[in-house]
Amino acid sequence: MVDSAMIYAVIAAAAVATYSLRLGGLLLAGRLPKTGKFRRFMDALPGTILLSLIVPAAFAAGFWGWIATACTALCSLRTGNIFASMVIGVTIVAVSRYFGT
Amino acid sequence: MKTTTDISITEQVEAADSLSSQLKAGFIANLVVAASVAAYGSVLGLIAAKKGLSWVELLVMNLSVFAGSAQFVMVDMWLPPLPIAEITLAVLVINMRYLLVGASLEPLFAEKTLKEKMVFIHLVADENWAMTMARFRRKELTTVWFLLGGGICVQGAWCAGTMAGHRLGTVISNPEQFGLDFAFVAVFTALVFSFWRGRQDLWPWIVTALLAFIAEKLIPGKWYILVGGIGGALLTAIMPVSHQQKSQGEKNNG
Numbered sequence: 001m002v003d004s005a006m007i008y009a010v011i012a013a014a015a016v017a018t019y020s021l022r023l024g025g026l027l028l029a030g031r032l033p034k035t036g037k038f039r040r041f042m043d044a045l046p047g048t049i050l051l052s053l054i055v056p057a058a059f060a061a062g063f064w065g066w067i068a069t070a071c072t073a074l075c076s077l078r079t080g081n082i083f084a085s086m087v088i089g090v091t092i093v094a095v096s097r098y099f100g101t
Numbered sequence: 102m103k104t105t106t107d108i109s110i111t112e113q114v115e116a117a118d119s120l121s122s123q124l125k126a127g128f129i130a131n132l133v134v135a136a137s138v139a140a141y142g143s144v145l146g147l148i149a150a151k152k153g154l155s156w157v158e159l160l161v162m163n164l165s166v167f168a169g170s171a172q173f174v175m176v177d178m179w180l181p182p183l184p185i186a187e188i189t190l191a192v193l194v195i196n197m198r199y200l201l202v203g204a205s206l207e208p209l210f211a212e213k214t215l216k217e218k219m220v221f222i223h224l225v226a227d228e229n230w231a232m233t234m235a236r237f238r239r240k241e242l243t244t245v246w247f248l249l250g251g252g253i254c255v256q257g258a259w260c261a262g263t264m265a266g267h268r269l270g271t272v273i274s275n276p277e278q279f280g281l282d283f284a285f286v287a288v289f290t291a292l293v294f295s296f297w298r299g300r301q302d303l304w305p306w307i308v309t310a311l312l313a314f315i316a317e318k319l320i321p322g323k324w325y326i327l328v329g330g331i332g333g334a335l336l337t338a339i340m341p342v343s344h345q346q347k348s349q350g351e352k353n354n355g
Contacts, residue, residue: 009185018168021197026218046205048305048309068286075291077297090140
């Protein structure tokens with residue numbers, strides 16, 4: 001058995017770390033330049049960070065994972081419908097696994 | 102003729118109206134991604150149950166940490182005696198992106214007080230942040246209440262999903278069979294391509310993907326998120342502006 005106080009200490013430490021990053025970013029941003037190279041850097045970040053987040057996972061998902069990722073991306077680009085895009089991806093993976101490929 | 106009191110009351114009514122409509126709009130806009138949040142939340146619930154976390158502990162973690170990928174890693178490292186320093190460091194690294202996420206939200210919080218910032222920033226997850234930023238970029242009216250509405254929706258789905266997974270731990274023994282583990286990749290793929298701004302993003306995104314892929318192979322942990330994200334965004338920053346304006350032109354004065 002793990003000590004209950006220890007469990008909540010771990011959770012609290014993780015919570016404080018996460019909250020500090022969220023608030024720290026917001027507070028720091030006020031001191032950062034609004035135009036120029038740094039601004040373009042910040043504007044590009046949402047896309048590049050999300051992309052980095054998925055690339056290794058998409059690679060690791062195998063052939064059908066690749067197909068599913070490509071279809072999801074294409075559907076999102078064409079329709080802008082995030083839910084439909086996601087359903088397409090998950091369905092392709094689920095069906096491919098059902099048939100054991 | 103209006104008195105100052107009349108005006109302030111009108112303003113208050115309008116503010117309240119915009120508040121609730123923004124809250125609602127944010128909630129509704131995030132319902133679509135909430136489905137997938139619940140889906141991969143259920144996977145976390147399954148793993149947590151197997152690791153011996155009680156549903157109360159998991160719920161407290163959901164409400165206080167509220168960061169999907171970090172919680173997966175926490176639960177993965179959940180072996181007695183709990184390595185508190187290692188877990189905290191891992192959470193810091195994985196969530197380092199929230200520093201940038203928080204900074205990117207600054208225009209939305211431009212006129213807000215410190216207290217408001219402290220309250221609203223907690224419920225910022227990847228999903229409602231992406232939804233909010235996508236809407237903000239389209240120059241539709243977007244306030245922190247939209248962000249909060251989305252946050253409530255996503256956190257609700259996250260808790261519901263993880264709790265369901267925790268309860269059903271013994272029933273669904275093989276969530277991979279239903280593609281539930283892929284829900285994470287699928288939702289972020291759909292989200293990331295809603296950020297595609299056109300040809301100007303082509304080379305930065307190729308570089309981002311390459312850097313993330315290589316970094317994931319070479320560096321243990323979740324550093325690849327920062328390496329790829331920062332590398333690709335740096336390329337955008339140093340690329341000639343004229344090249345970007347050719348294909349874009351309207352978005353660079355945010």
